[in-house]
Amino acid sequence: MSNPRRINTYRPERRAFLKMLALMGAAGALAGGELAALAADVVELPFANGARRVEAFPQKRPLLLLRTRPPLLETPMSVFNAGVFTANDAFYVRWHLADIPTEIDVDTYRVRVFGHVASPMDIYLSELVRGFAPFEIAAVNQCSGNSRGFFTPRVPGGEWGNGAMGNALWSGIRLKDLLAKAAPRAGARFVRFNGLDKGTQPNTPDFMKSLDIEHAMNGEVMIAYGMNHQPLPMLNGFPLRLVVPGWFATYWVKALTDIEVLEHPDDNFWMKSAYLVPDTPQASMKPGQAGVKMVPIGRMPPRSFITSLKDGDTVAAGRRVAVGGIAFGGDTGIARVMFSPDGGNNWHETDLENDYGKYSFRRFNTSFVPASKGDAVLMVQAVNNDGLAQPLQPNWNPGGYARNVVERTRIRVL
Amino acid sequence: MKPATAILLCLWGAAIALAGCVRHPAIKAPGAIVLRSQRITLPAHGRQFSGGPQASVANTYCLMCHSGGMVMTQPPLTLAQWQAELHKMIAAYGCPLPGGNIAELAQFIAQSNQNLTASAR
Numbered sequence: 001m002s003n004p005r006r007i008n009t010y011r012p013e014r015r016a017f018l019k020m021l022a023l024m025g026a027a028g029a030l031a032g033g034e035l036a037a038l039a040a041d042v043v044e045l046p047f048a049n050g051a052r053r054v055e056a057f058p059q060k061r062p063l064l065l066l067r068t069r070p071p072l073l074e075t076p077m078s079v080f081n082a083g084v085f086t087a088n089d090a091f092y093v094r095w096h097l098a099d100i101p102t103e104i105d106v107d108t109y110r111v112r113v114f115g116h117v118a119s120p121m122d123i124y125l126s127e128l129v130r131g132f133a134p135f136e137i138a139a140v141n142q143c144s145g146n147s148r149g150f151f152t153p154r155v156p157g158g159e160w161g162n163g164a165m166g167n168a169l170w171s172g173i174r175l176k177d178l179l180a181k182a183a184p185r186a187g188a189r190f191v192r193f194n195g196l197d198k199g200t201q202p203n204t205p206d207f208m209k210s211l212d213i214e215h216a217m218n219g220e221v222m223i224a225y226g227m228n229h230q231p232l233p234m235l236n237g238f239p240l241r242l243v244v245p246g247w248f249a250t251y252w253v254k255a256l257t258d259i260e261v262l263e264h265p266d267d268n269f270w271m272k273s274a275y276l277v278p279d280t281p282q283a284s285m286k287p288g289q290a291g292v293k294m295v296p297i298g299r300m301p302p303r304s305f306i307t308s309l310k311d312g313d314t315v316a317a318g319r320r321v322a323v324g325g326i327a328f329g330g331d332t333g334i335a336r337v338m339f340s341p342d343g344g345n346n347w348h349e350t351d352l353e354n355d356y357g358k359y360s361f362r363r364f365n366t367s368f369v370p371a372s373k374g375d376a377v378l379m380v381q382a383v384n385n386d387g388l389a390q391p392l393q394p395n396w397n398p399g400g401y402a403r404n405v406v407e408r409t410r411i412r413v414l
Numbered sequence: 415m416k417p418a419t420a421i422l423l424c425l426w427g428a429a430i431a432l433a434g435c436v437r438h439p440a441i442k443a444p445g446a447i448v449l450r451s452q453r454i455t456l457p458a459h460g461r462q463f464s465g466g467p468q469a470s471v472a473n474t475y476c477l478m479c480h481s482g483g484m485v486m487t488q489p490p491l492t493l494a495q496w497q498a499e500l501h502k503m504i505a506a507y508g509c510p511l512p513g514g515n516i517a518e519l520a521q522f523i524a525q526s527n528q529n530l531t532a533s534a535r
Contacts, residue, residue, distance in 0.1 A: 048489050049531045058454035067483035068460040098479050103453040107439045125449065126441045134444040154489035156499055171445045200479055203508025226447040234454045269506065 043076065045161040046311065047149045059233040061089045066158060070095035070197070071235060075163035080326050081307035084354070084361040085138070086166035088227055093235040094143050094164060094249065096207045096270075101196040101255045104239055111178075111223075111240065115192075115261040118183035125239055129225050132173035137220060138360035139245040140167045140328045141252055144275055144297050148400030153287055155400040162305060162407075167328070167361040170243045171226030175259075176217045184213060184261050191216040192266050193242050193251075194258035205269035209251045210262065211244065220245050223256060245359040246331030248297050248402070250275050271296055276399065283402040284395035300330035301404040302390055304337050304364070304382035314412045317373050323350075326361040329384030330404075333358030336383050341368040343377035343408075344392065350380075358385070370413040378409040461486055468522030475511040475519070476503075485523060490531050496520040 043052050043064055052064040057071055066072035073093040079086060109125040123131075143164035148157050158164070179191070192210035199206065215221060222243045225231065232238040237254025244251040250270075266272070276294035277283035282301070285292045304327035315321045327337045333355070338347045353363035370376055383389040394405035441449040460481025463472040476485055491499070497520045503509035504516075511519065 049487055049527075052487075055457075058456065065483070066487055067481055068457060069481040071456065072483075100456075102456060103451075105439070105451045106441050106449050107451070129441055129443040129449065136445070149489070154491075156488055156491060156495065158484075159487045159489065171443070171447060199507070201508045201510070204479060205507070225443050225449060226445055229445060229447060231447060231449050231452075234452055238452060239449050273506065 045149055045159075047159070047161075048154070049159070050149060050161070057093065057235060059089060060093070060235060061087075063090065063092070064161070064163065066160065070098045070100050072158055072160075073235070074160055075166060077161070077163055077305070077307060077310065079163075080305060080361075081324070084167055084326060084356060084363050085169060085228055086361075088168070088230055088233050088236070091141075091166040091168065091227075091233065091236055092143070092164045094158070095197055095235075095254070097197045097199040097204060099198040099200050100235075101238075102234065104234070104255070106239060109239055109257075111257055111259065113178060113182040113259045113261075116185050116188045116263050117179075117261050118185055119181065121182050123178075125225075128173065128178070128223070128240070132177045134171065135174045135222050136169060136171050136226075137222065137243065137245055138167065138169045138356040139243060140165060140300070140359060140361055141243075141249045142166075142300055142303075144248040144250050144401045145399070147403040150394070150403060151396060151400045152394070153396075155398055157400045167326075168227045169229065169356075170222065170224040171229065172222045172224035172240070172243065174219055175221045175223055175242070176219050178223065178259070179213075179217060179261070182259075182261070187263050188213050188261045189264065190262040190266055192258075192260040192262055192268070193253040193256060194260070195237070195241075195253045196255035196257055207253075207270055208258075208266070208268050209253055210266035210268075210271055211251060213261070215244075246299055248275075248300055250297065275401070277401050278397050282391055282395040282404075283397055285397055287396060287398075297401055300328075301402060302329045302334070302382040302384040302388055303327065303404045303407075304380040304390065305407055306378055306380055306409045309378065309409055309411055311410050312412070313409075314414050315370055317370050317413045320367050320369050322365065322367045323378065324363065324365045325380060327364055327380070327382040328361050329358060329382065330388070331359075332385040334362045334382055335385050335387070337362075337364040338381045338383070339364075339366045339368070340379040340381075341370065341376065344379050344406075347381070373413050376411050376413050378411060379406050381406045463523075463526065465526060466522065468519055469526075471511075471515060471519055472523060475509060475515075476523075478509070479507060486527065486530055488527055490528060491524065493520060493524045496524045496527075 054062045055065040056062045064074035075092045079090045114120040146164035149159040190210045194208045224243045240256045242253045277297045278285040279293040279295045306325040308324040337350045340347045350364040350366035390406045463469040500516045
């Protein structure tokens with residue numbers, strides 16, 4: 001952060017602190033240290049207009065602030081080096097509409113199951129939590145627009161770096177079990193989900209998402225009350241959120257209250273007009289290309305990130321360097337993660353750590369000995385169990401969705 | 415013990431007793447996960463537009479549904495892209511900005527966004 005005054009204008013409480021220091025006559029002596037501390041409160045993501053304040057929201061440690069209301073908070077990449085499960089207080093936050101739940105009474109909270117079913121239900125949280133077989137799954141939750149800030153040319157939207165993702169062990173019940181109790185009638189085709197979030201203006205379409213009924217009933221789609229053996233943070237959808245393993249997070253409806261079985265495709269705004277991607281390999285098209293068929297986003301493709309080293313780090317020539325990171329296969333497991341120490345000329349396979357299930361992050365480790373001094377570009381490429389490999393060229397689409405290009409980490413060898 | 419200290423201790427004891435009586439609803443879920451009623455308070459502030467008469471138009475119409483960060487973290491966009499954004503806010507989300515204001519407001523936002531991007535580099 002080159003200009004600390006900008007930070008002061010963002011943070012009135014900090015400005016007051018500086019003023020106090022000045023009054024005490026200490027500013028001259030302390031300014032250097034305090035300014036360094038201020039600088040640490042802003043992270044520069046490596047794209048235009050990428051300055052992000054680092055701020056703590058309720059139940060969250062300081063995260064990268066993209067938008068205050070409704071909150072968009074990004075997980076710093078360093079968190080992903082701490083383990084394959086992302087701590088709840090570090091898990092990114094993403095809401096669409098400004099009227100989000102800030103108070104939940106667990107005694108009165110209910111979920112409605114209705115629509116094209118034989119037995120509509122209104123079920124209390126305690127009944128839902130205790131009335132069905134418990135189910136657990138480890139799964140990556142990734143925003144459809146994760147990494148949008150890296151799109152070239154840039155596109156409007158939430159300008160995330162790579163931290164709009166996280167991995168958790170989700171505890172809850174299978175959606176299938178709840179739906180079976182409501183008994184969908186013949187002709188049921190889709191299931192639509194709604195949560196407590198709403199717009200502040202009368203004409204803003206309510207945020208709802210839907211899945212094919214076969215998908216909803218596949219025994220993996222679940223309603224989670226637990227995240228890493230804890231209740232969900234309020235900002236991640238307490239007390240209940242839908243978990244759709246292998247699919248982008250737009251479907252993982254938070255503070256879930258309504259489950260509606262439909263006979264017809266869902267034509268609400270958030271299914272019909274938002275979150276659409278080109279129906280092409282890699283969800284990619286050319287900027288300005290006309291006549292591209294657009295479809296609702298769905299499955300995630302594989303991704304991988306080096307987390308033990310970051311851009312700008314230095315290593316010593318001739319000494320073995322350990323390299324580790326995380327990978328996920330998307331809608332299936334990781335087959336292998338390849339590593340290149342030299343910008344893609346040579347590749348070797350990395351070692352995979354513990355497997356927590358096909359939808360989880362998986363840790364990889366390898367090492368290399370940098371031979372010559374100078375700049376080096378490290379690359380990692382995940383290949384999933386369907387044989388789908390991360391592409392070397394980035395995709396592009398106007399929504400800024402589903403980026404999964406091979407990542408490059410630029411280091412210096414001294 | 416001084417009388418004042420004794421009174422304080424008594425009050426403290428009473429407070430603990432009272433707290434014990436207040437009902438803390440909790441749902442015990444499988445896996446030793448306990449769901450308790452919760453309330454959070456979100457930070458109210460957000461970034462405001464500044465600089466010129468259009469700033470107040472932006473502060474009126476562009477902070478209703480999201481804070482200014484949504485607008486101010488956008489990449490450098492062309493004027494046409496900003497106009498398209500304003501049309502989208504009106505048509506898709508119900509932003510009450512009068513259509514006659516689009517041209518001037520888009521101009522202002524494009525300009526202030528360019529300044530932001532430049533100052534950040």
